[in-house]
Amino acid sequence: MSRVLVIGAGGVSSVAVHKMAQLSDVFTDIHLASRTKRKCEAIAASVKQRTGVDIATYEIDAEEVPALVGLIRKIEPKLVVNLALPYQDLPIMDACLETGVDYLDTANYEPKDEAKFEYHWQWAYHDRFKDAGIMALLGSGFDPGVTSVFTMWLKKHKLKTIRQLDILDCNGGDHGQAFATNFNPEINIREVTAPARHWENGEFVETPAMAKRIEFDFEGVGKRSAYMMYHEELESLSKFIPELERARFWMTFGDEYIKHLTVLQNVGMTSIEPVRYQGQDIIPLQFLAAVLPKPETLGETTKGKTNIGVIATGEALDPGSGSGTGVEKTFYINNICSHEAAFEETGNQAVSYTTGVPAMIGSAMMLTGKWSGDGVFNMEQMDPDPFMEMLNQHGLPWQVKELDGPVGF
Ligand code: NDP
Numbered sequence: 001m002s003r004v005l006v007i008g009a010g011g012v013s014s015v016a017v018h019k020m021a022q023l024s025d026v027f028t029d030i031h032l033a034s035r036t037k038r039k040c041e042a043i044a045a046s047v048k049q050r051t052g053v054d055i056a057t058y059e060i061d062a063e064e065v066p067a068l069v070g071l072i073r074k075i076e077p078k079l080v081v082n083l084a085l086p087y088q089d090l091p092i093m094d095a096c097l098e099t100g101v102d103y104l105d106t107a108n109y110e111p112k113d114e115a116k117f118e119y120h121w122q123w124a125y126h127d128r129f130k131d132a133g134i135m136a137l138l139g140s141g142f143d144p145g146v147t148s149v150f151t152m153w154l155k156k157h158k159l160k161t162i163r164q165l166d167i168l169d170c171n172g173g174d175h176g177q178a179f180a181t182n183f184n185p186e187i188n189i190r191e192v193t194a195p196a197r198h199w200e201n202g203e204f205v206e207t208p209a210m211a212k213r214i215e216f217d218f219e220g221v222g223k224r225s226a227y228m229m230y231h232e233e234l235e236s237l238s239k240f241i242p243e244l245e246r247a248r249f250w251m252t253f254g255d256e257y258i259k260h261l262t263v264l265q266n267v268g269m270t271s272i273e274p275v276r277y278q279g280q281d282i283i284p285l286q287f288l289a290a291v292l293p294k295p296e297t298l299g300e301t302t303k304g305k306t307n308i309g310v311i312a313t314g315e316a317l318d319p320g321s322g323s324g325t326g327v328e329k330t331f332y333i334n335n336i337c338s339h340e341a342a343f344e345e346t347g348n349q350a351v352s353y354t355t356g357v358p359a360m361i362g363s364a365m366m367l368t369g370k371w372s373g374d375g376v377f378n379m380e381q382m383d384p385d386p387f388m389e390m391l392n393q394h395g396l397p398w399q400v401k402e403l404d405g406p407v408g409f
Pocket residue numbers: 007008009010011012013033034035036039060061062063083084085086088106107139140141142143144145182183184185187295296351354355
């Protein structure tokens with residue numbers, strides 16, 4: 001009997017809950033709570049219609065720790081799956097500690113008043129989780145999440161060491177809107193307007209946002225411009241792969257997206273500093289998020305594919321002896337996901353799908369005991385094999401190929 005409590009009712013949660021319902025031998029009892037109960041009910045109705053499974057729904061403000069503790073005590077889940085926003089990570093972890101329940105999320109904590117996402121706030125919970133005999137698994141989405149698992153799979157099966165790593169995230173989908181973000185607009189815009197940071201020779205090097213661009217030919221999508229930016233798995237990858245000389249993250253953006261974002265930034269609409277307007281403090285970015293299309297409404301019109309993967313170069317592994325061969329090799333491992341197929345299956349587009357499926361798989365790893373431990377863990381610390389197997393079985397098949405040599409950019 002594995003009862004889960006999922007918190008948050010956006011696109012990612014919708015996909016994860018649909019996928020959990022498809023795997024009823026692991027997820028025997030699914031409970032869904034969020035700030036707006038109506039959204040939980042809409043997900044529950046879709047799941048019932050598609051799979052016949054009943055989902056119990058609740059209203060909760062996850063930042064109200066005593067109320068959340070009360071809900072967890074009432075439901076008694078084995079695992080709390082946090083698919084709300086990064087701002088809620090710490091209160092939900094606090095509630096898990098108080099109730100002695102395992103925790104999983106897909107994005108690291110970010111304070112509301114500072115556009116800064118780092119693991120140290122959550123890593124600081126390690127000893128308390130360990131002492132309580134419970135587990136927290138951080139970042140079980142696609143990036144972070146699958147990108148870390150891809151890298152560790154290469155390190156287990158193909159490369160003895162990883163010298164250079166590039167993560168390439170391409171959303172080749174077209175939603176037909178002039179400007180919209182494909183996951184929570186506030187979180188998305190905070191991420192892309194932050195300065196770029198990459199790992200080089202033992203430290204993070206900071207460069208202005210969107211200043212470095214490459215052209216890359218993505219299978220299933222075509223040639224796209226990708227921009228170097230900071231992404232949270234660079235922090236955990238550089239910690240758990242100490243030999244890494246360089247690690248970078250690239251994300252594709254179309255010219256229209258860049259044009260709109262530049263204007264919005266220039267006029268101050270992406271600021272998180274409050275502005276006094278008609279007697280009220282308004283945060284421009286939150287107002288902008290309120291007027292932009294809701295990501296969960298884009299599914300129906302989005303066509304095309306996502307292609308996300310990692311390219312790693314290092315000393316090739318001799319699988320027989322487990323030692324290095326002295327020969328350098330480069331491997332590219334990726335997944336291609338169709339927006340239309342994701343929508344057909346779950347009613348959500350591929351960005352939510354590629355995050356919600358790994359959230360379900362990470363949860364399954366914990367509930368079946370394939371991944372276990374006391375304390376706070378990143379994906380890199382776990383055996384990649386059972387997770388990789390489930391990606392193939394549950395809608396995110398991957399492929400790996402050897403490239404001629406290291407990337408030329
Ligand atoms: P949405 O904005 O669509 O959904 C967020 C949900 O959280 C909404 O239902 C919202 O409620 C709810 N929520 C917000 N605040 C609270 C609160 N205080 N208490 C309870 N519920 C709350 O986001 P997405 O589904 O797109 O993203 C979900 C998470 O996934 C985010 O943390 C995002 O950063 C992460 N993500 C991770 C990726 C990865 O690859 N690792 C990729 C994409 C996203 P309401 O409906 O009332 O607003």
